Amino acid sequence: MKKPERVSPSANFSVKKQSGDSKLRKGLWSPEEDDKLMSYMMNKGHGCWSDVARNAGLQRCGKSCRLRWINYLRPDLKRGAFSPQEEELILHFHSLLGNRWSQIAARLPGRTDNEIKNFWNSTIKKRLKSSSSDSSLNVSDSSSSDHKDANTGRGFNALLHEQVPIPFLLDPAPAVQSLILDCMIDPIPPLEQSGYTIQTLPQGKEIIGEGTEYLGEYGEFGEALLVPPSLENNLHESKAYINNLNTFSGNNIDNNYDNFSKLGSTCVGIGVGNFWNINNNHNGEDTKIGEWDLEEFMRDVSSFPFHDFQC
DNA sequence: AAGTTGTCCAACCGCAACATT
DNA sequence: TAATGTTGCGGTTGGACAACT
Numbered sequence: 001m002k003k004p005e006r007v008s009p010s011a012n013f014s015v016k017k018q019s020g021d022s023k024l025r026k027g028l029w030s031p032e033e034d035d036k037l038m039s040y041m042m043n044k045g046h047g048c049w050s051d052v053a054r055n056a057g058l059q060r061c062g063k064s065c066r067l068r069w070i071n072y073l074r075p076d077l078k079r080g081a082f083s084p085q086e087e088e089l090i091l092h093f094h095s096l097l098g099n100r101w102s103q104i105a106a107r108l109p110g111r112t113d114n115e116i117k118n119f120w121n122s123t124i125k126k127r128l129k130s131s132s133s134d135s136s137l138n139v140s141d142s143s144s145s146d147h148k149d150a151n152t153g154r155g156f157n158a159l160l161h162e163q164v165p166i167p168f169l170l171d172p173a174p175a176v177q178s179l180i181l182d183c184m185i186d187p188i189p190p191l192e193q194s195g196y197t198i199q200t201l202p203q204g205k206e207i208i209g210e211g212t213e214y215l216g217e218y219g220e221f222g223e224a225l226l227v228p229p230s231l232e233n234n235l236h237e238s239k240a241y242i243n244n245l246n247t248f249s250g251n252n253i254d255n256n257y258d259n260f261s262k263l264g265s266t267c268v269g270i271g272v273g274n275f276w277n278i279n280n281n282h283n284g285e286d287t288k289i290g291e292w293d294l295e296e297f298m299r300d301v302s303s304f305p306f307h308d309f310q311c
Numbered sequence: 312a313a314g315t316t317g318t319c320c321a322a323c324c325g326c327a328a329c330a331t332t
Numbered sequence: 333t334a335a336t337g338t339t340g341c342g343g344t345t346g347g348a349c350a351a352c353t
Contacts, residue, residue: 028321028347048338066339067322102341117342118320 025059029068033058037065038073071112078110082119090116090124 025033040056046069049062058065082090086108093104101113101120108116 026323050338062338063324063340064322070340071321099342113341114321122319 024061024064026064029072033060034068034073037068041069041073071114076110077112082111086111087124090120094120094124 029037036056036058037052040052044052044055046052046066049066051062052058053060053062053065056065060068089108090104093107097103099117101117105111105113105116
């Protein structure tokens with residue numbers, strides 16, 4: 001190990017001399033700096049991060065302020081250890097997206113890319129390594145998986161269109177795998193061309209994040225749109241309502257979520273994540289997930305224009 | 312008890328993409 | 333169009349602390 005440069009949270013910050021006269025702090029943030037940044041952000045919000053650093057009276061570069069805010073101070077951050085459901089989601093999304101930590105983080109509300117990356121590098125990678133050494137499961141580490149054979153043939157690497165294993169999925173048919181991927185990878189396509197299926201949000205599922213995702217009691221993850229109470233229990237009307245939204249832009253979803261918050265509503269979920277299951281049913285039993293089963297889903301999506309879809 | 316090694320995670324670095332001038 | 337600034341990302345490092353010898 002390199003000889004550590006002494007950096008304490010309360011004193012002895014290392015200082016970087018910039019091209020100008022200003023000296024910038026580096027290293028761990030002190031509580032005082034956190035307070036300054038937090039109160040500045042709460043009052044003004046961030047515009048240009050260099051201005052934030054300057055105006056908040058911090059001897060930090062904008063980049064450092066941005067990082068501190070995103071990874072630590074942001075009020076919507078979840079604290080504490082990852083739940084088993086979150087672990088499964090990370091595994092799932094990593095098998096789809098590889099080391100695209102920011103995209104994975106975007107699907108795990110309250111978690112940061114850094115947090116997920118650290119978690120992956122410390123915990124999951126190790127666990128997968130040991131599990132792969134004593135089983136035939138071929139785990140995917142995107143840093144190398146792009147070049148691996150797909151021994152199990154489970155799942156796809158969406159970006160390379162190459163099969164890589166997703167060992168914790170319930171083994172959906174190839175067409176369903178493809179559908180899942182098409183729905184998971186941004187950008188979200190328009191509803192009618194996408195293969196999204198609309199379902200009422202079953203009991204036991206809850207909206208998480210900013211109203212665009214939900215996590216079911218079985219760990220399944222999906223995107224949800226919300227419809228007015230008047231459309232409650234009417235899937236047809238709900239679908240029409242959602243189709244009338246011009247796009248799935250964040251604004252529309254957010255506005256929709258605002259309405260939901262005020263009025264209360266039936267939730268209409270897009271069935272992105274309803275087809276895989278952390279309980280990992282490999283026993284040939286029904287692949288029922290929550291209120292929905294695979295057969296029903298296959299009927300629902302049979303009309304979608306998917307390339308390799310076969311019923 | 313003291314020294315060494317391993318682990319975790321906050322923070323930094325370099326780069327690329329994008330925006331602005 | 334080029335130069336410059338800003339933002340965001342993934343990889344890597346450094347330091348605190350725990351576990352081990």
